[in-house]
Amino acid sequence: MRFSSTRGEPLGLRLSEAVLRGLAPDGGLYVPDVWPSLAIGDFDGCATLAEVGARLIAPFAAGDRLDSLVADITADAFNFEAPLVSVSAAEGDGEMHVLELFHGPTAAFKDFGARFLAASFQRLRSPSDPIVNILVATSGDTGGAVAAAFHRRPGMAVTVLFPKGLVSPTQERQLTCWGDNVRSFAVAGTFDDCQRMVKEAFVDAQLNTAMSLSSANSINLGRLLPQAAYYASTSLQYWRRHARKLNFIIPSGNLGNAVACIWARHIGLPIGRVVLAHNANRTVVDYLQTGEWSPRRSVATVASAMDVGHPSNMERLRALHPDIEVLRGAVTAESVDDERIATRIRSDRRRFGQIWCPHTAVAAEVWATMDERSRRGLPWCIVATASPAKFPEIVEPLIDSSITVPPALAELLQRPTQVESLEPSLAALRTALLSARQ
Numbered sequence: 001m002r003f004s005s006t007r008g009e010p011l012g013l014r015l016s017e018a019v020l021r022g023l024a025p026d027g028g029l030y031v032p033d034v035w036p037s038l039a040i041g042d043f044d045g046c047a048t049l050a051e052v053g054a055r056l057i058a059p060f061a062a063g064d065r066l067d068s069l070v071a072d073i074t075a076d077a078f079n080f081e082a083p084l085v086s087v088s089a090a091e092g093d094g095e096m097h098v099l100e101l102f103h104g105p106t107a108a109f110k111d112f113g114a115r116f117l118a119a120s121f122q123r124l125r126s127p128s129d130p131i132v133n134i135l136v137a138t139s140g141d142t143g144g145a146v147a148a149a150f151h152r153r154p155g156m157a158v159t160v161l162f163p164k165g166l167v168s169p170t171q172e173r174q175l176t177c178w179g180d181n182v183r184s185f186a187v188a189g190t191f192d193d194c195q196r197m198v199k200e201a202f203v204d205a206q207l208n209t210a211m212s213l214s215s216a217n218s219i220n221l222g223r224l225l226p227q228a229a230y231y232a233s234t235s236l237q238y239w240r241r242h243a244r245k246l247n248f249i250i251p252s253g254n255l256g257n258a259v260a261c262i263w264a265r266h267i268g269l270p271i272g273r274v275v276l277a278h279n280a281n282r283t284v285v286d287y288l289q290t291g292e293w294s295p296r297r298s299v300a301t302v303a304s305a306m307d308v309g310h311p312s313n314m315e316r317l318r319a320l321h322p323d324i325e326v327l328r329g330a331v332t333a334e335s336v337d338d339e340r341i342a343t344r345i346r347s348d349r350r351r352f353g354q355i356w357c358p359h360t361a362v363a364a365e366v367w368a369t370m371d372e373r374s375r376r377g378l379p380w381c382i383v384a385t386a387s388p389a390k391f392p393e394i395v396e397p398l399i400d401s402s403i404t405v406p407p408a409l410a411e412l413l414q415r416p417t418q419v420e421s422l423e424p425s426l427a428a429l430r431t432a433l434l435s436a437r438q
C-alpha cells in the first residue's frame with residue numbers, strides 16, 4: 001500500500017512515512033493510492049475492538065515496517081471500550097443507538113487516534129534516536145488527548161500550548177495535570193497565536209538542529225485510521241445480530257471522525273447512511289447545497305470542539321468523491337444552532353434519561369428532526385463524541401442538576417496542575433524549549 005497527497009504528484013510513501021510526516025510537503029493530506037477491499041467474512045474471529053482494528057488497518061500497512069506491529073499497536077491503543085448502547089425511544093419512533101466514544105482517559109473520541117499515534121511513534125523510534133518532542137497547539141480537547149496518550153512513554157515528550165483564559169476551567173485542568181514528560185504553557189494570546197508559534201517552530205533552523213520536533217495533528221493518518229476501527233467494530237456487531245446496515249449521525253468539525261466512517265464504508269463495512277451534524281459553522285452544509293466551496297472564519301458555539309470554518313478533511317472527502325453529485329449521494333449534512341443544542345439537551349434528559357455533551361446533542365437534534373420515514377425506517381446510531389462531564393459549565397445549568405463524573409476523569413481532574421506562562425512569540429517558545437534540555 002502506498003500513499004500520496006490529495007493535492008499533487010504521486011509520492012508512493014509507505015504508511016509509517018506518512019504517519020511520521022503528518023502533512024504532505026505540498027500542504028495536502030495523505031490518502032491511499034489504491035483502496036483495499038475487505039469482506040464482512042474477513043473479520044470472522046475478530047472479537048475485540050483491537051482485533052477488528054488490526055484487521056482493518058493491516059492492508060494499509062502492507063509492505064511497511066508497521067505491518068508486523070499493527071496488532072500490538074491496536075492492543076496498546078484501544079485499552080478501553082466503545083460500547084453501542086440502545087436507547088428506547090417511544091413505540092414506533094424508530095431505533096436509536098448511541099456509540100459511546102468517551103470511555104478513554106480524557107473522555108472524548110480523540111483518545112482513540114491520539115493513543116494509536118503515540119503507540120505507533122513509540123514503536124517506530126529506535127532507542128538510539130533523540131527524544132521526539134511533540135508540539136501541540138490546542139483550543140481544548142486535542143491537547144488533553146495528546147498529552148494523555150504520550151504521558152510517560154519513553155523517548156517522547158509533549159509541549160502543549162493553549163490560549164490563557166480562553167479554555168474552560170475543566171479543559172484547562174486536563175491540559176495541565178500531567179507533569180513528567182508533558183509541559184503545558186498558557187500563552188498570553190489566542191488559539192491562532194498558539195498555532196502560529198507551533199508552525200514557526202517546525203521551520204525554525206535553531207530549534208530543528210537542537211531537537212527532533214514532531215506534530216500530532218488531527219489530519220495525521222495515524223489519528224484517522226484508528227477512528228475507522230470503531231465504525232468497523234460497531235457496524236459488524238450490528239450486522240451480525242440483525243443482518244442490517246447501521247446508519248450514523250456524526251457530530252463534525254474538521255471531519256476527521258466522519259471521514260474515518262466513510263472510509264470504513266468504502267472499504268466494505270456494512271455502514272448505511274452517514275449524516276454530518278454540524279453546529280452553526282455551516283461551511284460543509286452550504287457546500288453540499290450550493291456546490292461552492294467557501295471556507296470562512298469560524299463562529300463560537302457551545303459545541304466548541306466543532307467550531308471549524310475551514311474543515312481540512314474536506315480535501316479527503318473530495319479526493320474520494322470529486323463529483324459533487326456523487327458526494328451528495330455519499331453524505332448529507334445538517335447545521336444546528338446553539339439554541340437547538342440547549343433545547344435538545346434539556347428535552348432528551350427528560351425523554352430518554354440521556355445527558356448529551358453539547359457536541360453529541362447536535363447529532364441527537366439531527367436524529368429527532370429528520371424526516372419521519374428515514375427516522376422510523378432505518379436503524380440509527382448517534383455518535384457520542386465526549387462525555388457531558390467534560391462540559392459541566394454548559395450542561396449542568398441546562399439540566400438543572402449536577403453530572404456524575406466518570407471515575408477516570410475524576411481522578412484526572414484531581415491531580416495537581418503544572419503550568420508555565422509564555423509570551424506569544426517564537427522567541428519565547430524557543431527559549432522555553434531549549435532551556436529545558438540542560
Ligand SMILES: *Cc1c(COP(=O)(O)O)cnc(C)c1O
Pocket residue numbers: 108109110141142251252253254255256257258305306359360385386
Ligand atoms: C474534535 C471533536 C469533534 C469534531 O470532530 P472532527 O473529527 O474534527 O470532525 C466533535 N466532538 C468532540 C467532543 C470533539 O472533541
